[in-house]
Amino acid sequence: MNAKRAVTLDAPAKLNLFLDVTRRRPDGYHDLATIFAKISLHDTVSVSISARPVVSLRIKNLSGCPLSAGEDNLACRAARLFLREFGLSRGVSISLVKRIPIGAGLGGGSSDAAAVLRAMAALFPGRASGSAGSKKLLKLALALGSDVPFFMQDGAFCTGRGRGEKLSPFSARGPLPHILLAYPGAPVSTAKAYAALDMTKKRLTVGQNLNRLQRKLQQGVSVLGWGHLLYNRLEDAVLPRYPKVRALVQRLRKAGDFPVLMSGSGSCVFALIPQHKTAVALSGRLRNRNLAVFVVKFLGLGEQ
The missing domain is CATH 3.30.230.10 (Ribosomal Protein S5; domain 2)
Incomplete structure (x- = not known):
């Protein structure tokens, strides 16, 4: 039974x-x-x-x-x-x-x-x-x-x-930032994003930054101490080919001194903002009929 x-x-x-x-x-x-x-x-x-x-x-x-x-x-x-x-x-x-x-x-x-x-x-x-x-x-x-x-x-x-x-x-310790998440109203094909990625392109060494970022999250370091370690190689393939995503990244980076990154293969872009009030205010300025905006939080230990 x-x-x-x-x-x-x-x-x-x-x-x-x-x-x-x-x-x-x-x-x-x-x-x-x-x-x-x-x-x-x-x-x-x-x-x-x-x-x-x-x-x-x-x-x-x-x-x-x-x-x-x-x-x-x-x-x-x-x-x-x-x-x-x-x-x-x-x-x-x-x-x-x-x-x-x-x-x-x-x-x-x-x-x-x-x-x-x-x-x-x-x-x-x-x-x-x-x-x-x-x-x-x-x-x-x-x-x-x-x-x-x-x-x-x-x-x-x-x-x-x-x-x-x-x-x-692994467990992340707080305080964790608030997340302003923006969707530009159009999807990105995951398969096309990976297919467009130039795997022969020379890059700076970034692999060790993953371990640095993980350690800072585990230690409860403020986002001010790890935001610069955010990284997404797929931005190289997506941003030149999807003007709406590229414009959204640029708009969020101009909105304040916050870490901004595309998530996964896109098309969502997020900003990590220490103060909830600031995130809500920015979401109100960004929101329009073509842009879905969410203010959300991380789950897990360190949840606010």
């Missing part, structure tokens, strides 16, 4: 505080060195066992972005993969409240997929329990996308290597 009939989970967005692309792999993917951080902007995913052996998805879309509820949605794919790989002839109904912008570099689809996997592991505890079950679940997560394993973690901060699946969680 199943312990639960329905599970509801938050599916948080993420930022990449550091993202270096170290090589293009023979399998077509890229090796990364990154710092992931979960933030308070989130979707809500509910999964319940249904009477019919099908996977259904209902979406309340608050993101302002077009979103399919069809079989290609990552939440549906995650549910079908779980049922198939664990040999279950059952069905589930998924309800998704979508808040995270799409094609934004925030990992919204990956987070939704991870939430479905975690919910289904709770609904069918005999299948995904123990060491073997956990390993299989993480294997399914990676099959769904490179960011999905991070969202399977309980912790809010992780370094990631390989495709992003070689994860080392």
Whole structure:
């Protein structure tokens, strides 16, 4: 007998505080060195066992972005993969409240997929329990996308290597800054961003800055002491090709003396601001019909 009939989970967005692309792999993917951080902007995913052996998805879309509820949605794919790989002839109904912008570099689809996997592991505890079950679940997560394993973690901060699946969680100490997050109203294709990256371009040595940034977060150093270590190599590929993202980066950098970075493959850009009042005031000046702006916070230890 199943312990639960329905599970509801938050599916948080993420930022990449550091993202270096170290090589293009023979399998077509890229090796990364990154710092992931979960933030308070989130979707809500509910999964319940249904009477019919099908996977259904209902979406309340608050993101302002077009979103399919069809079989290609990552939440549906995650549910079908779980049922198939664990040999279950059952069905589930998924309800998704979508808040995270799409094609934004925030990992919204990956987070939704991870939430479905975690919910289904709770609904069918005999299948995904123990060491073997956990390993299989993480294997399914990676099959769904490179960011999905991070969202399977309980912790809010992780370094990631390989495709992003070689994860080392760590705790960040406060005070952590407030996050002004801006979405320019248009997505960036992750595949196109990576394809456009010039891997032959000579770079300054930045790899050691990942370790420096991690240490400062662990030590509770103010953002004034680590903001200069933020880095995203994908800006080299995206900013010249996406004028809206480039203009947003420039606008935020002119708005104040704050660290500003594109998250992931874009198109979202964020500024890290010590004072909540300053972040709210700036969000009011930026917000318009073509620009979605959020003031959010980091999750985890050091949460404010």
